[in-house]
Amino acid sequence: MKKLVFLMLFAIPLVGAQLPHVKAEEVSFSAERLKRIHQMLQRRIDAGDISGAVTLVARNGRVAYFETHGFMDIETKKPMASDAIFRMASMSKPITGVAIMMLMEEGKVRLTDPVSRFIPEFKGIKVAVARQSTPAPAGANQATPASPQFYTVPADREITIRDLLTHTSGLVSGPMSTSEAAKVARKPGETLADYIPRLGALPLEFQPGSQWRYSPGAGFDTLGRIVEIVSGQTFDVFLKQRIFDPLGMKDTFFSPTEDRIPRLASVYQKTTRGLEKQPDPGPTKYFSGAGGLRGTAEDYALFGQLLVNGGQLNGKRLLSPRAVELMGSIFVPDTLPGRPRGEGFGLSVRVVADAAARGTWLSNGSFGWSGAFGTHFWVDPKQKMVAIYMVQTSNGEIQRDYENSVMQAIVE
Known part of the structure; x- marks a missing residue:
């Protein structure tokens, strides 16, 4: 009888956990x-x-x-x-951050790894440099904003896992890179494997590591794809x-x-x-x-x-x-351009560096x-x-x- 009870209990499916109240x-x-x-x-x-x-x-x-x-x-x-x-x-981003940290602990990913180690399309990436704007001609349609005008230069270095985790990569992080991303937009039904390699052809918004600017989608989606490549799982x-x-x-x-x-x-x-x-x-x-x-x-x-x-x-x-x-x-101090006073940035998370300066x-x-x-x-x-x-x-x-x-x- 005891054996039967044990087997019945063992057969009960696992349910979600809860913290005690x-x-x-x-x-x-x-x-x-x-x-x-x-x-x-x-x-x-x-x-x-x-x-x-x-x-x-x-x-x-x-x-x-x-x-x-x-x-x-x-x-x-x-x-x-x-x-x-x-x-x-x-x-979702801190959860992705934990996934990357787990792979780091297994020795499969390093903070300093270039993204191109996992996704070769990111090799030789360029950086956008804004051209000096000129006034719109008289009679031009002011309702439709002009696309940002820029030229590209080679990146000083490749973007790394650390850059993606800390929003210092410049990948789809501002008007120039975002306007270019629209040209390779994700199609319905595409997966990370389908879409992420196309991002390697886009110019970065700034030289890697030179400033903090939020990458709403591309940066951490790229990290998700790296998890797939390294783990062999979706x-x-x-x-x-x-x-x-x-x-x-x-x-x-x-x-x-x-x-x-x-x-x-x-x-x-x-x-x-x-x-x-x-x-x-x-x-x-x-x-x-x-x-x-x-x-x-x-x-x-x-x-x-x-x-x-x-x-x-x-x-x-x-x-x-x-x-x-x-x-x-604090991997990114509040002194780096783009960060608010009193608030640094860690690996996928904001960090309160100085509560008084942040006003928090x-x-x-x-x-x-x-x-x-x-x-x-x-x-x-x-x-x-x-x-x-x-x-x-x-x-x-x-x-x-x-x-x-x-x-x-x-x-x-």
Whole structure:
């Protein structure tokens, strides 16, 4: 009988993990002060700035605050659900960063490796140099902006893995390179393997390493392709087998299955006419490491806790403590052109270098990132904390207000 019970238990499929939930005071938060998070977000919902959100705050590996706010969908008045699935957009990037760090630890990738080691099309890349602009002739159509005018010069050096991780590569990072990228745009149904090699023919926006300028898609999509080449797996399979399954992130993926569609939170854009619903792109074969993932607040909290814990969670070690420390180190100081005061950049994450200079409540050394649809997270190694804000409307002000609302609730 005991053997039968054991076999039955063994046959139960693995389900997603969750961090334990405790009373706020058990991890030195004020429950009363944490209520200010909901009060702040409700004001924003009432003002028509966002449709709804899910917020989660954990400290010392335990969840002190986990709340839903507003609606998943305004038109149907569907209340926000705690397991709502959000388009993460660029909050995909730190996950891609972890994937690369794992391959580094295996000795298969180096920070200093040129991208051309893995994708030969990036060999001999050029850099765009803007030509001096001339006034438009009288009577010219001012409604259609002219394409940037430039010439190219050889790059001082090749772009590296480090350049891609830190947004210092110049790959599709500004008007000149973006205008050229439009000429080799990705076609429907293409994969990373189909598209990424074409990026090697594009001129960089600036000499590698000379400045920080955000590469919204190309840089981290290229990293995703490198993961595929090095691992021999498609990027979605690598992430599932090496990161999501070990951590219990059961609701993090690129393409929604039929059973998950009712849990998708609608994306809204704030316009002069109010919040306007945006179409969902649906299933995809293009596994964007820059912005293609979807997931829940609880799933992303597991990923954040992995980083707080120095690379391990629930007995599964994905990275060494040193690798996580490197991720959150300042590779790009705030003195490099393009970075705001008080905020450096690590390997796939922003890093608070000087809280006073940044004008933030976050602790020095906190690191994280955000997404185009408003999603936001950070981990605080000093406070042993992870905070998640899942939403589907872009608004940087609310992200800062959320940071403040979380930090003011810590009382010990």
